[in-house]
Amino acid sequence: MDFLYALEMIGTFVFAISGIRLAAKKDMDLFGAAVIGFVTAVGGGTTRDVILGAYPVVWVEDLNYPLVIFLALPFTLLFRKYLVQMHRTIFIFDTIGIALFTISGMQKVILLGYHPSIAILMGMVSATVGGVIRDILCNEIPLIFRKEIYATACLAGALTFYILEESGSPTNLNFVITVLLIVAIRIIAIKKNLAFPKMK
Amino acid sequence: MDFLYALEMIGTFVFAISGIRLAAKKDMDLFGAAVIGFVTAVGGGTTRDVILGAYPVVWVEDLNYPLVIFLALPFTLLFRKYLVQMHRTIFIFDTIGIALFTISGMQKVILLGYHPSIAILMGMVSATVGGVIRDILCNEIPLIFRKEIYATACLAGALTFYILEESGSPTNLNFVITVLLIVAIRIIAIKKNLAFPKMK
Amino acid sequence: MDFLYALEMIGTFVFAISGIRLAAKKDMDLFGAAVIGFVTAVGGGTTRDVILGAYPVVWVEDLNYPLVIFLALPFTLLFRKYLVQMHRTIFIFDTIGIALFTISGMQKVILLGYHPSIAILMGMVSATVGGVIRDILCNEIPLIFRKEIYATACLAGALTFYILEESGSPTNLNFVITVLLIVAIRIIAIKKNLAFPKMK
Numbered sequence: 001m002d003f004l005y006a007l008e009m010i011g012t013f014v015f016a017i018s019g020i021r022l023a024a025k026k027d028m029d030l031f032g033a034a035v036i037g038f039v040t041a042v043g044g045g046t047t048r049d050v051i052l053g054a055y056p057v058v059w060v061e062d063l064n065y066p067l068v069i070f071l072a073l074p075f076t077l078l079f080r081k082y083l084v085q086m087h088r089t090i091f092i093f094d095t096i097g098i099a100l101f102t103i104s105g106m107q108k109v110i111l112l113g114y115h116p117s118i119a120i121l122m123g124m125v126s127a128t129v130g131g132v133i134r135d136i137l138c139n140e141i142p143l144i145f146r147k148e149i150y151a152t153a154c155l156a157g158a159l160t161f162y163i164l165e166e167s168g169s170p171t172n173l174n175f176v177i178t179v180l181l182i183v184a185i186r187i188i189a190i191k192k193n194l195a196f197p198k199m200k
Numbered sequence: 201m202d203f204l205y206a207l208e209m210i211g212t213f214v215f216a217i218s219g220i221r222l223a224a225k226k227d228m229d230l231f232g233a234a235v236i237g238f239v240t241a242v243g244g245g246t247t248r249d250v251i252l253g254a255y256p257v258v259w260v261e262d263l264n265y266p267l268v269i270f271l272a273l274p275f276t277l278l279f280r281k282y283l284v285q286m287h288r289t290i291f292i293f294d295t296i297g298i299a300l301f302t303i304s305g306m307q308k309v310i311l312l313g314y315h316p317s318i319a320i321l322m323g324m325v326s327a328t329v330g331g332v333i334r335d336i337l338c339n340e341i342p343l344i345f346r347k348e349i350y351a352t353a354c355l356a357g358a359l360t361f362y363i364l365e366e367s368g369s370p371t372n373l374n375f376v377i378t379v380l381l382i383v384a385i386r387i388i389a390i391k392k393n394l395a396f397p398k399m400k
Numbered sequence: 401m402d403f404l405y406a407l408e409m410i411g412t413f414v415f416a417i418s419g420i421r422l423a424a425k426k427d428m429d430l431f432g433a434a435v436i437g438f439v440t441a442v443g444g445g446t447t448r449d450v451i452l453g454a455y456p457v458v459w460v461e462d463l464n465y466p467l468v469i470f471l472a473l474p475f476t477l478l479f480r481k482y483l484v485q486m487h488r489t490i491f492i493f494d495t496i497g498i499a500l501f502t503i504s505g506m507q508k509v510i511l512l513g514y515h516p517s518i519a520i521l522m523g524m525v526s527a528t529v530g531g532v533i534r535d536i537l538c539n540e541i542p543l544i545f546r547k548e549i550y551a552t553a554c555l556a557g558a559l560t561f562y563i564l565e566e567s568g569s570p571t572n573l574n575f576v577i578t579v580l581l582i583v584a585i586r587i588i589a590i591k592k593n594l595a596f597p598k599m600k
């Protein structure tokens with residue numbers, strides 16, 4: 001679907017921006033920022049495909065991915081001030097990006113014939129590992145392990161999407177419901193300051 | 201062998217617990233702990249298989265691995281206090297896990313037709329890389345590079361196993377000797393406070 | 401070409417030494433130093449091949465790579481004092497190593513039929529990711545993202561090599577020009593204290 005492809009590109013773009021902005025905070029140079037943006041955007045899908053041996057990894061054949069990512073660098077530099085104000089818009093697109101990466105990751109793994117539990121796991125990998133690599137390259141304990149109900153939203157979304165698909169409900173509808181659910185969970189979690197219980 | 205498979209599951213379980221406990225120390229949430237447990241348990245074998253292109257990686261097809269790992273989370277939560285007291289039992293199973301992962305990693309690589317030196321190297325990768333990824337995700341310099349004669353025990357075990365196999369000695373016996381050797385090296389190293397010489 | 405192979409081995413050796421020396425600074429033991437030396441030397445090429453699914457990864461079949469790397473450990477221990485004085489020689493070989501890894505990485509990816517932009521990207525991956533993994537294992541923000549015009553030299557070299565190849569100029573000549581360019585950029589950058597602009 002062209003609409004999904006456009007959303008996937010927007011998700012890639014927004015993920016790249018999140019990497020570039022963290023790199024800037026960490027006082028990296030332009031090159032470092034470009035690299036961090038790149039791995040944030042493609043790290044999840046690449047990890048999924050490498051673990052499954054599902055070659056080729058998508059961005060080495062579809063050059064729109066590298067293109068969109070490299071455009072994120074001048075975009076972030078030019079609109080730096082606006083990005084701070086656009087906090088909410090970025091949050092929405094980031095969450096849609098997560099939802100998309102979760103679902104498209106799951107679908108790919110199901111098509112490859114794996115068990116649904118592996119598909120759900122790999123959907124989460126697709127959505128979250130890019131951010132984990134970003135944080136490690138910036139020498140931080142990954143945010144996802146500490147603060148937000150981020151991965152939980154992916155998990156809830158992945159389970160919902162799987163159950164809806166199994167129920168025979170149309171994929172487009174399932175997709176919309178899943179994205180709305182993930183967005184809703186994240187918004188409620190932030191508003192209510194919800195967090196997963198600590199181990200200690 | 202069913203006995204070996206059971207030991208491999210126990211090794212996986214104990215590795216997962218070691219990840220979950222470090223995550224708890226680092227103040228991660230439940231999700232973070234589950235992830236750290238997961239990568240600690242499967243990181244070594246996955247890295248070996250991905251480097252060799254030996255697909256499929258075992259845990260995406262044998263769902264007992266993810267199952268055992270996810271059971272480790274409630275287990276660790278429930279028996280937290282006992283785990284502290286069970287220090288010695290955990291140490292023994294952890295060492296048996298290392299020995300097992302080293303040997304099963306080697307055997308897989310030899311069967312794939314690689315040179316024995318690559319098999320020995322990959323046996324060590326199987327046993328140690330999970331712990332390295334665990335430490336990096338927790339933002340620590342990997343323990344294995346600093347403190348224990350841990351990898352050295354693997355190396356000694358791997359060499360011994362290879363020489364015994366070449367000598368025509370039966371595999372089951374070689375296996376038992378190797379595990380005992382690795383356990384003995386680690387116990388002696390801890391009792392005598394032995395460590396590998398520092399570079400400086 | 402035998403000459404190129406010899407240079408590749410020297411590059412591997414020098415990369416391993418850079419890893420071993422950083423490990424020594426970080427107070428690691430001999431085993432840790434050997435591992436860091438290993439991943440510094442092979443990390444870039446391995447990452448490239450794993451992302452592309454271009455198996456087998458070269459060092460699991462050509463045992464000269466592991467051999468050269470493990471020889472770097474006693475070499476570094478024995479000639480530690482001289483290495484400090486040999487600062488310039490190491491710098492030159494390190495830069496030649498980078499140039500070589502960039503070009504040989506690119507050539508491999510072009511032969512596999514990928515788009516030139518992916519080849520250039522993977523040439524840089526080949527030359528730089530080993531050092532990134534080295535720094536992460538030592539719990540530092542990768543040097544390459546902060547200080548030197550290191551990756552930029554690779555990028556300039558990769559672009560130049562690609563344009564020269566397309567122009568029909570002989571590969572040997574293109575190779576020499578590219579290596580000289582990369583060496584020149586790094587020397588000028590250090591002399592003039594040039595750095596890529598920071599994001600902030």
